[in-house]
Amino acid sequence: MNGLVEKKIKRYENLLGEIWTASEKYLGTFSVKLLVERVVWDLSQEYREIELLHFDESGISCAEIAASMKKNPELSVDDMFMKFIARYVEILARLIGHEKTEKIAKKLNKEFGNIPFNSKEE
Amino acid sequence: MDKLKTGIKNLDGILNGGIPVYSLNIVSGSPGSGKTIFVQNIIFNSARNGLKSLYLTTISESQFKMVRHLQEFEFFSDDFLGDKFIYGDLGAVLRKQGTDEVLGYLTEMIKKHQPNILVIDSFKAIRDIFPDEKTFKAFVFDLAAALSIWEVTVFLVGEYEEKELTILSEFAIADGIFHLYGQEEKRFQKRYLRILKMRGTNFEQGEHLFRISPAGIEVYPRIKPEGKELQYEVKPGKKGFGITGLDEMLSGGLTEGTITLISGGTGTGKTALALKFLLEGAEKCENGLFLSFEEPASQLIDNARHLGWELDKYLADGRLDIKFVSPIELDIDKHAFEILDMVNKNKVDRFVIDSISLFESSVSDIQKYRDYLWAIGQQLKKRHITTIFTVLNEDLFSPVVVTKAQISLMADNIIILRYVEDNSSIKKVLGILKARGINHNKDLREYEITPNGINILEKLDKGNILR
Numbered sequence: 396m397n398g399l400v401e402k403k404i405k406r407y408e409n410l411l412g413e414i415w416t417a418s419e420k421y422l423g424t425f426s427v428k429l430l431v432e433r434v435v436w437d438l439s440q441e442y443r444e445i446e447l448l449h450f451d452e453s454g455i456s457c458a459e460i461a462a463s464m465k466k467n468p469e470l471s472v473d474d475m476f477m478k479f480i481a482r483y484v485e486i487l488a489r490l491i492g493h494e495k496t497e498k499i500a501k502k503l504n505k506e507f508g509n510i511p512f513n514s515k516e517e
Numbered sequence: 518m519d520k521l522k523t524g525i526k527n528l529d530g531i532l533n534g535g536i537p538v539y540s541l542n543i544v545s546g547s548p549g550s551g552k553t554i555f556v557q558n559i560i561f562n563s564a565r566n567g568l569k570s571l572y573l574t575t576i577s578e579s580q581f582k583m584v585r586h587l588q589e590f591e592f593f594s595d596d597f598l599g600d601k602f603i604y605g606d607l608g609a610v611l612r613k614q615g616t617d618e619v620l621g622y623l624t625e626m627i628k629k630h631q632p633n634i635l636v637i638d639s640f641k642a643i644r645d646i647f648p649d650e651k652t653f654k655a656f657v658f659d660l661a662a663a664l665s666i667w668e669v670t671v672f673l674v675g676e677y678e679e680k681e682l683t684i685l686s687e688f689a690i691a692d693g694i695f696h697l698y699g700q701e702e703k704r705f706q707k708r709y710l711r712i713l714k715m716r717g718t719n720f721e722q723g724e725h726l727f728r729i730s731p732a733g734i735e736v737y738p739r740i741k742p743e744g745k746e747l748q749y750e751v752k753p754g755k756k757g758f759g760i761t762g763l764d765e766m767l768s769g770g771l772t773e774g775t776i777t778l779i780s781g782g783t784g785t786g787k788t789a790l791a792l793k794f795l796l797e798g799a800e801k802c803e804n805g806l807f808l809s810f811e812e813p814a815s816q817l818i819d820n821a822r823h824l825g826w827e828l829d830k831y832l833a834d835g836r837l838d839i840k841f842v843s844p845i846e847l848d849i850d851k852h853a854f855e856i857l858d859m860v861n862k863n864k865v866d867r868f869v870i871d872s873i874s875l876f877e878s879s880v881s882d883i884q885k886y887r888d889y890l891w892a893i894g895q896q897l898k899k900r901h902i903t904t905i906f907t908v909l910n911e912d913l914f915s916p917v918v919v920t921k922a923q924i925s926l927m928a929d930n931i932i933i934l935r936y937v938e939d940n941s942s943i944k945k946v947l948g949i950l951k952a953r954g955i956n957h958n959k960d961l962r963e964y965e966i967t968p969n970g971i972n973i974l975e976k977l978d979k980g981n982i983l984r
Binding site for chain 1: 662665668
């Protein structure tokens with residue numbers, strides 16, 4: 396695994412951390428954890444590696460996913476994380492409403508840019 | 518906020534569109550109060566909208582018994598079983614694995630079936646298995662959080678007593694509480710539903726009547742007078758009776774959109790006068806509705822014929838409609854709602870209730886009767902429907918009491934019909950006690966009911982009639 400992919404995963408880890416913090420405000424830590432658990436379960440049918448995402452009350456870690464990249468360098472990290480974020484935002488919007496989700500998305504876009512947050516259902 | 522439409526007659530109206538999705542609702546009531554049918558009616562209606570439900574029982578009915586009972590209802594369809602209606606036995610998990618495994622089992626079932634609705638029947642049974650209140654409270658909190666994340670609308674069914682609704686922890690976390698109960702009232706065993714709480718939507722508070730029919734649950738929303746002052750436009754038009762002398766006394770007729778009480782003893786012709794009012798409207802192409810609690814339509818038509826009035830033509834073309842509700846069947850909670858529904862549907866211009874005295878006798882709570890009548894009156898005025906309520910005055914020779922329940926306060930116009938003794942014979946006199954906005958005639962006029970209709974005669978030459 397090259398340094399570029401490592402950097403990329405780190406960036407996603409930061410982004411997920413920010414999403415966690417931002418949604419905690421509306422859902423509370425316990426429910427955010429449950430929501431991440433649900434999205435991991437939803438996505439695990441397509442990407443087994445997402446089950447390596449570590450999360451608890453203290454936050455979220457992608458260290459195990461980064462480690463697994465050594466065994467499976469073909470994994471499309473961008474696709475997996477983008478689908479994770481899209482699914483998370485989609486459910487979050489249904490739970491707390493589009494307006495509040497858009498607010499979170501706007502803030503994250505400012506910090507991370509180029510992340511296609513779309514809280515509206517397809 | 519998205520809503521789950523219950524599809525139960527009139528319930529979505531009470532809930533301002535339905536139950537907010539992903540909410541956790543408790544359906545409480547004593548055994549036999551209709552909780553299970555209530556929830557099952559909702560889930561079968563939802564199945565028709567493509568929604569899937571997971572129905573988990575604890576110690577309640579077995580699936581076999583449930584299906585057997587359900588097939589009596591029109592909402593039931595066995596096509597949904599195993600597809601949109603998944604049945605599970607939570608009781609077995611509780612008995613074999615204990616309370617620690619409940620949440621895990623629920624999550625697994627949700628992952629497996631991905632339902633839109635989850636029902637636990639009975640939730641009270643789960644509470645009873647937990648060792649203490651603290652542990653149960655933690656479980657309820659975790660359950661509520663987990664289920665909302667899975668975007669499931671939840672119904673927890675339980676045999677709770679009314680006093681428990683304010684003290685048990687599950688009611689604190691619930692978004693919605695439906696309480697169902699029965700009550701013996703006069704000649705009816707009645708079922709009522711109250712929504713004690715519903716986060717995320719406005720709802721009609723108070724006691725709503727419901728009944729369980731072959732179609733399922735039917736709710737009759739509580740009708741209550743509006744708290745705010747009634748604002749309505751007074752129309753200048755007049756609606757006459759087509760009885761020359763009476764219309765003259767009223768300077769042309771009753772003011773459009775007002776409420777009139779016709780009070781009188783038995784046999785004074787209240788019904789005939791009210792019927793003539795509708796017939797006159799029908800002849801002027803106005804729609805009329807006669808709601809009778811005393812005589813069936815056939816009898817009214819026959820009586821009208823004896824007065825020279827032919828109603829058939831107008832009944833056939835829909836200009837006139839007579840609805841009869843037997844006094845034995847009269848249930849104010851149900852019929853008050855249906856009256857407004859009928860009036861709206863028929864686009865009625867003239868409306869008669871004959872008589873409100875029977876309406877009164879069907880309730881044990883006189884305040885409830887007043888509230889209903891006020892509410893009906895307000896709605897009729899808002900819709901500019903010119904209305905007559907007939908009232909039976911049981912004291913044949915006393916005109917002073919118009920109604921016992923002070924309903925005369927809501928009337929714009931009051932017409933009294935009474936017997937007087939004159940030279941050893943009984944005569945009938947008619948007087949107008951009140952006619953809002955009209956400089957009405959104050960005389961007491963004799964009248965007669967003949968095969969050619971009602972004739973208003975001269976002022977009776979007799980003093981102290983009202984004494």
